Amino acid sequence: MTATSDFEPVIGLEVHVQLATLSKAFCGARAEYGGAPNTHIDPYTLGLPGALPVLNHRAVEYAIRMGLACQCDIAQRSELSRKHYFYPDLPKGYQISQFDQPICQNGRVEFILNGERRRVGLQRIHIEEDAGKNLHIPGGRTSLIDYNRAGVPLIEVVSLPEIRSAEEAAEYLRAIRQLVRFLGISDGNMEEGSLRCDANVSIRPRGSTSLGQRTELKNINSFKYVHKAIEHEILRQIDIVQSGGRIIMETRGWDAARGTSRSQRKKEYAHDYRYLPDPDLPPLHIDPMWLESIAAALPPTPMQRRDHYLERLGLTPYDASVLTSERELCDFFDAVLIAAGLPASATSLSEAERGRAKLCANWLSSELLGSLNKESRLITDSPVTAESLGELIRFISDGTISGKQGKEVFARMYESGETPTDLIEKLGLRQISDPEVITAACRKVVDDPAIRKQVEKFKQNPKLLGFFVGKALAETQGKAKPELVSEIMLRLLAEK
Numbered sequence: 001m002t003a004t005s006d007f008e009p010v011i012g013l014e015v016h017v018q019l020a021t022l023s024k025a026f027c028g029a030r031a032e033y034g035g036a037p038n039t040h041i042d043p044y045t046l047g048l049p050g051a052l053p054v055l056n057h058r059a060v061e062y063a064i065r066m067g068l069a070c071q072c073d074i075a076q077r078s079e080l081s082r083k084h085y086f087y088p089d090l091p092k093g094y095q096i097s098q099f100d101q102p103i104c105q106n107g108r109v110e111f112i113l114n115g116e117r118r119r120v121g122l123q124r125i126h127i128e129e130d131a132g133k134n135l136h137i138p139g140g141r142t143s144l145i146d147y148n149r150a151g152v153p154l155i156e157v158v159s160l161p162e163i164r165s166a167e168e169a170a171e172y173l174r175a176i177r178q179l180v181r182f183l184g185i186s187d188g189n190m191e192e193g194s195l196r197c198d199a200n201v202s203i204r205p206r207g208s209t210s211l212g213q214r215t216e217l218k219n220i221n222s223f224k225y226v227h228k229a230i231e232h233e234i235l236r237q238i239d240i241v242q243s244g245g246r247i248i249m250e251t252r253g254w255d256a257a258r259g260t261s262r263s264q265r266k267k268e269y270a271h272d273y274r275y276l277p278d279p280d281l282p283p284l285h286i287d288p289m290w291l292e293s294i295a296a297a298l299p300p301t302p303m304q305r306r307d308h309y310l311e312r313l314g315l316t317p318y319d320a321s322v323l324t325s326e327r328e329l330c331d332f333f334d335a336v337l338i339a340a341g342l343p344a345s346a347t348s349l350s351e352a353e354r355g356r357a358k359l360c361a362n363w364l365s366s367e368l369l370g371s372l373n374k375e376s377r378l379i380t381d382s383p384v385t386a387e388s389l390g391e392l393i394r395f396i397s398d399g400t401i402s403g404k405q406g407k408e409v410f411a412r413m414y415e416s417g418e419t420p421t422d423l424i425e426k427l428g429l430r431q432i433s434d435p436e437v438i439t440a441a442c443r444k445v446v447d448d449p450a451i452r453k454q455v456e457k458f459k460q461n462p463k464l465l466g467f468f469v470g471k472a473l474a475e476t477q478g479k480a481k482p483e484l485v486s487e488i489m490l491r492l493l494a495e496k
Contacts, residue, residue: 007203009234011163015176017155017186018194019062025129025153026053033192037146045151047092052280059153062185063103063127064294066155069183069301070122072107080281084274088145089132097128099275110303111175113168120172121160128154166230170223173197178302182327190221197226201233213247220254229254305330314354319361329379332386336360339390356397363393371414383417392420399481405429432480441475442489455496
C-alpha cells in the first residue's frame with residue numbers, strides 16, 4: 001500500500017458504553033455480565049405480547065453524569081425512539097434508542113496525545129438498549145442466541161469527525177474508558193463487551209476541507225485493534241483512490257486474526273430504520289433540581305485531577321499520568337497526601353510541601369506499585385494502606401528515619417501489614433537528631449589519633465568528607481541524621 005503524505009484521514013468514533021446498572025434499561029431482568037445463556041431474561045426481554053417497557057432511572061442518571069463530565073448540553077426534554085431492523089438477536093424487531101432528540105448534545109472529550117492536550121468534540125450522547133449475542137457454531141450451519149445481553153442499558157458517545165490518526169483514535173477511546181470508570185458508570189471492560197467501538201473513516205486530499213466518502217468499521221474490541229483497523233482502512237482507501245477507484249459507503253468487519261477487514265453490507269441511512277417515537281414511553285423530562293444534584297455529586301474527571309497534580313502539587317506529567325490511570329489509584333494517592341500532612345485539596349503549596357508531594361508520588365509509583373506489579377496485584381489489594389504509606393513518608397520528611405531506613409521499614413510493612421510507628425520502635429530505627437549527641441560522636445572521630453593523617457589530607461581534598469561522615473555514623477550505629485552529621489563534621493574539621 002502507498003504512503004499517506006498526500007491524504008488526510010478524517011475519523012469519527014461511535015463508542016458504546018454498557019452502563020453498570022443492576023437491571024436492564026426497560027425491565028427488571030438482571031444486567032450483570034455472565035450467567036448461563038438465557039437466564040437474565042423476562043417477558044419484555046423476549047418481546048412477548050403485552051410486556052411494556054419501564055425506563056431505568058439509574059441509566060438516565062449515568063447518561064447525565066457522562067454528559068456533564070464531557071461538558072455537554074443536557075436536554076430538559078428528550079425522546080426515546082424505536083429503531084427498526086430485523087436480526088435474530090433483536091427479539092422485538094426494534095431497538096429502543098434516541099434519534100433526533102438525544103439527552104446530551106455537543107461537549108468534548110479531553111486527553112493527552114504525545115505530551116500535548118487534545119480535545120475532540122462530541123455530536124451527542126444518547127441512551128439505548130443493547131441487542132443479544134449470536135454464537136456461531138464452527139461449520140457455518142448452526143447459530144445459537146443468548147439474550148442475556150439483550151436490553152442492557154448503553155450510552156452511545158458519538159464524536160465529531162475531528163480525529164486525524166489511528167493513534168489519536170486509540171487515545172480518545174482510552175480516555176473514554178478512563179472517564180466512565182472514574183465516573184463509576186461502567187467497568188469499561190472491552191473483553192466483556194462493556195466498551196465497544198465503531199469507527200467512521202474517510203480520507204481527503206491534504207489541505208481540503210470537504211469530507212470524503214466514509215466507511216464504518218464495526219465492533220472493534222481492543223485499543224490495539226482500533227489502532228490497527230483504522231490504520232489499515234486509511235491505507236486501503238488511499239490505495240483504492242490512487243488506483244483510480246471509488247470509495248463506497250459500506251460497513252466493514254475487522255478480522256483481527258488476518259489483520260484485514262471485509263465488507264459486511266452497504267451502509268444504511270437513518271430512514272432505513274424507520275425511526276419513530278416509542279408509543280409506550282413518554283418523552284423524558286429532566287427535573288432541573290435533579291440535574292443540579294447529579295452535578296454536585298460528580299467526582300473530578302481524570303483531566304481535572306491531572307491538572308491538580310501538575311499545577312498545585314508540582315508533579316511531573318509522567319507522575320500525573322501514572323497516578324490518574326485509575327480512579328482507585330487517584331483516591332489512594334490523595335489519602336497518602338493527607339496522611340503525609342498535605343491535604344489533596346490545598347490550593348497552593350510551599351517548595352518544601354511540593355517536595356513532600358513528590359516524595360509521596362515517588363514512593364507510591366516506584367515502591368508500592370513496583371511491589372504490587374511483581375505479584376500482579378491491584379492497588380485495592382495493597383497490604384500497605386494509604387495511611388501507613390503517608391505516615392512513613394512523614395517520618396522520612398521530618399528526619400525521624402532516613403530514606404534508606406524507610407525502604408527497610410516499607411519492606412517489613414508490605415510483608416506484615418504493620419504500621420511504620422510500630423516497626424520503627426521495634427527495629428530501633430528512630431534517627432538521632434540531637435545536635436549535642438551528634439557533635440560528641442563527630443568530635444570523637446576527628447580527635448582520634450589513628451586518623452590524623454586523613455584530617456590533614458582533608459584540608460587539601462574536601463571530597464574526603466564522606467570518610468569522616470561514615471565514621472561518625474558508625475559511632476551512632478547509623479542512627480544519626482546524615483545531613484546533620486555532615487554539617488557538624490564540616491565545622492569541626494575546619495577548626496583543625
